[in-house]
Amino acid sequence: MYRKNLYIILFLIGLITSNGFGVAISSSIIYSTDDLLSDNSSTLIISSHPIFGTATWSDGGFAVGTEVKVLSIYGRLITFVNNDGDWLIDFNETTEKWPDGTPFEVIITGCCPRWFWSGYAYDYINGDYNDLGNIELSYNENLNHPPTVPYINGSLIGKPDYEYHFTIESVDLEWNDIYYCIDYGDNNGEIWIGPFPTGERQIINHTWNEKGIYQIKIKSKDIYDAESDWGMLKFSVSKSCEVFKAHILDISHMFIERLPLLEKILLKL
DSSP, rough: OOSSSSEEEEEEEESSSOSSSSEEEEESEEEEEEHOOOOSEEEEOOSSSSSSEEEEEEOOOOTTEEEEEEETTTEEEEEEEEETEEEEEEEEEEEEEEESSSSSEEEEEEEEETTEEEEEEEETTTTBOOOOEEEEEEEOOOOOOOOOOEEEEEEEEEEOOEEEEEEEEEETOOOEEEEEEEEEESSOEEEEEEETTTOOOEEEEEESSEEEEEEEEEEEEEEOBBBBOEEEEEEEESOOOHHHHHHHHHHHHHHHHHHHHHHHHHHHO
């Protein structure tokens, strides 16, 4: 006998940083109630990225008029109705049919990162938790992007043993927090700092002890280890900025002082 008004409800119940099943990035995880069911309740993990989900029933489907509903994080109800052998899928925005006996699909967007979702199914009429057969939920998360290449702003020239300040900024498309890897080019190796909110400008400081030209390299990564390319800035360290300026002035003065001599030479030609 087919059950009517079957509901699958997903709802937010708490924030976690890890779980027994993990969060998949650029891969697919299939959650089966046969494996995960505990008191007819299964645990699902969804990240901040748009989720492509499918669900199938191993007992062959449900009768005409059976409803399956998903409550999204925003409280928007997505309804699946078995109508004459097809699933009528209503996203409260668009409606389409999906053939019976095949997985129906739903895209859930805008989910919060690392949130703990609990999914369970029950007979809505009786309000009891019943064994509904094997329900498989497959979430394919392929939409994580690395943060943008860090923008570096600051001085281009300086003197030894003086601390210089630079601002850095990177944006993550999925609004994940960001770490920065910094190499100041002085053979002291790379350092990681963070995490910081996406798009938030950070100030870094560094002192060079020797004169030379240094390549500052900075890259960013999100909380899922997706890394950007390197952002770069050349920084020149002279003995002293004032000495550097003095050298320029000396050269200029020498050139001006020799103009009369140059004039005499030209007159003798």
